[in-house]
Amino acid sequence: xxxxxxxxxxxxxxxxxxxxxxxxxxxxxxxxxxxxxxxxxxxxxxxxxxxxxxxxxxxxxxxxxxxxxxxxxxxxxxxxxxxxxxxxxxxxxxxxxxxxxxxxxxxxxxxxxxxxxxxxxxxxxxxxxxxxxxxxxxxxxxxxxxxxxxxxxxxxxxxxxxxxxxxxxxxxxxxxxxxxxxxxxxxxxxxxxxxxxxxxxxxxxxxxxxxxxxxxxxxxxxxxxxxxxxxxxxxxxxxxxxxxxxxxxxxxxxxxxxxxxxxxxxxxxxxxxxxxxxxxxxxxxxxxxxxxxxxxxxxxxxxxxxxxxxxxxxxxxxxxxxxxxxxxxxxxxxxxxxxxxxxxx
Numbered sequence: 001x002x003x004x005x006x007x008x009x010x011x012x013x014x015x016x017x018x019x020x021x022x023x024x025x026x027x028x029x030x031x032x033x034x035x036x037x038x039x040x041x042x043x044x045x046x047x048x049x050x051x052x053x054x055x056x057x058x059x060x061x062x063x064x065x066x067x068x069x070x071x072x073x074x075x076x077x078x079x080x081x082x083x084x085x086x087x088x089x090x091x092x093x094x095x096x097x098x099x100x101x102x103x104x105x106x107x108x109x110x111x112x113x114x115x116x117x118x119x120x121x122x123x124x125x126x127x128x129x130x131x132x133x134x135x136x137x138x139x140x141x142x143x144x145x146x147x148x149x150x151x152x153x154x155x156x157x158x159x160x161x162x163x164x165x166x167x168x169x170x171x172x173x174x175x176x177x178x179x180x181x182x183x184x185x186x187x188x189x190x191x192x193x194x195x196x197x198x199x200x201x202x203x204x205x206x207x208x209x210x211x212x213x214x215x216x217x218x219x220x221x222x223x224x225x226x227x228x229x230x231x232x233x234x235x236x237x238x239x240x241x242x243x244x245x246x247x248x249x250x251x252x253x254x255x256x257x258x259x260x261x262x263x264x265x266x267x268x269x270x271x272x273x274x275x276x277x278x279x280x281x282x283x284x285x286x287x288x289x290x291x292x293x294x295x296x297x298x299x300x301x302x303x304x305x306x307x308x309x310x311x312x313x314x315x316x317x318x319x320x321x322x323x324x325x326x327x328x329x330x331x332x333x334x335x336x337x338x339x340x341x342x343x344x345x
Contacts, residue, residue, distance in 0.1 A: 005135040006064035007193070014230070014253055014275050016309045022301055022339030023064040024312040025139070025277070026328060028057045029071065030090060030321045035060075040321075041085035044070050047123035054128060058136070061332045064311075066132055068125040068192050069141035075183070076151045077117040078110040088321045098153035101161055104172045112183045122190045129191025140192030141317075142184045144199035145176030145223065146216040162215060173219055181226045188229040196232045197223065197252070198317065203238025205258075212243060221250045232256065232277060237316040241266060248274045259284075259315040267304040275309050280331070282314035286322045290330045297334035305343055312339070 004020045012019035032053015033043035043049045054066045073083045073093040082094025098104060112118040121140075128138050143151075149158040149172060161169050184195045200206060202216035224231045233240075233247050234256035240247060241262065247255050248270075255274055257266055259281035270276055280296055288296070297312065304310045312335055319328075 007135055007137050010064055010137055010311060013308045013311055016272050016275070016307055018306075018308050018341040021341060022305045022310055022312055022335055024331065024335045024339070025065045025067075026057070026061055026063045026331065027067055027069075027139075027313060027318050028061075028328075029067055029069055029318050031319070031328075032057055034321075039085075040087065040089075040091070044074075044085075044091065044120070047120050047127060050120075050124045051127040054124075055131060061328055063332065064136070066128045066136060066138045068121060068128060068138045068187060068190075069196070070121055070124065072143055072198070073151060074117050074121065075143050075148060075179075078112070078115045078179075079107070079152065081151070090318060093151040096151070096153045096157070098149070098157075098172075101153075101157070101165060101168050103153075104168050104175070107172070107175055109175050109179045112179070112186045118183065118186070122186055125187055125190040125192050132191070137193035138191050139194055139196060140184065140187035140229075141196045141198055142180050142187070144197055144202065144216070144219065145173055145180045146219040147199050147201040148176050148180075150201060162211070169215070177219065177222055180223055184223075184227045184229075184231075188227070192229065194230045194232060194253070195227050196234050196256075196317065198234050198236060200236035200238050202243070203235035203240060204242045205235070205238035209242050213246070217243070217246050217250070220247075220252075224251045230254075232275075234277070234317050237282070241269075244269055244274070254311065256313075256317055257315065263300065263303045267309070271307065271309060275311060276304055277311045277313050279315040280313065282316040282319055282323070285314065285327060286320055288327055288330075290326065293327050293330040294334040294337075297331055298338040301335070301339050301343065305339060 009019050009023040033040045035056045071091045073091050076093040077083050079097050081097040084092045084094050230253040232254035233252040257278040259279045
């Protein structure tokens with residue numbers, strides 16, 4: 001029997017059909033530093049480091065994608081901001097680049113192909129593409145123009161902007177959209193097969209749905225059709241069920257779903273319309289044992305795996321540094337044991 005490639009497996013799931021098994025993706029952005037025995041800061045200083053880390057991790061766990069994403073504050077660095085590194089977790093953004101709302105007027109949009117920070121990601125993806133060819137998808141990531149301002153100006157000032165000055169808000173969205181579109185398509189040009197639209201602020205966990213429809217939804221509607229690849233919307237473990245029809249409506253091929261939501265209801269409402277990605281609890285995963293891990297994987301597959309439309313992964317889009325090799329191997333083993341199609345045979 002001809003071996004099914006990861007690309008074929010994921011495309012089959014996205015078309016709501018059953019392939020050889022449920023595909024799974026481990027968003028291991030930090031673990032490559034462990035494999036190369038270096039600090040997280042040093043790891044992210046070089047495209048060659050991240051490339052090597054991703055090659056090792058893909059071979060080690062045999063999951064179905066390369067992750068072309070480095071870290072979210074890289075986008076803030078591109079705008080002239082600061083990145084703060086820690087020893088055992090993802091980098092954070094430093095002082096806001098927008099000190100007051102009027103700074104939006106003079107904010108300059110980075111040239112993604114020539115900015116040294118965004119170039120790190122583009123060079124990483126280009127290197128991975130040489131190995132991935134058309135057999136393994138490379139996943140790119142863009143922070144939503146609607147969610148990026150949390151790092152650009154701070155959450156409190158951003159909420160004030162949304163509620164008190166819609167004119168300036170939309171000026172910021174215009175600039176962030178220009179950046180996000182060029183950033184997404186530069187990643188696609190470099191070799192990314194899909195773009196994850198990381199949009200936690202749009203989740204009903206963060207803002208009221210009525211406000212989302214006036215703001216974040218309109219931003220997504222302007223972004224997604226301009227991307228030259230499939231887009232997956234992700235709400236960083238926030239809920240999506242109340243806005244699922246909107247996400248389907250603006251053309252998202254997939255949606256990252258929270259471990260706190262009703263997966264059965266999500267499957268019912270998504271069947272034939274949008275692929276579910278998730279929904280292993282990435283935080284709780286740090287304390288799981290092998291048996292618990294396998295039961296969690298089995299449960300998700302049993303609920304959402306039938307007729308395709310499921311890519312198993314964590315619910316946040318980034319697996320914590322503290323999750324052990326033992327648990328990651330258990331996830332991989334469980335998918336290959338319980339995720340074979342037809343399910344239950």
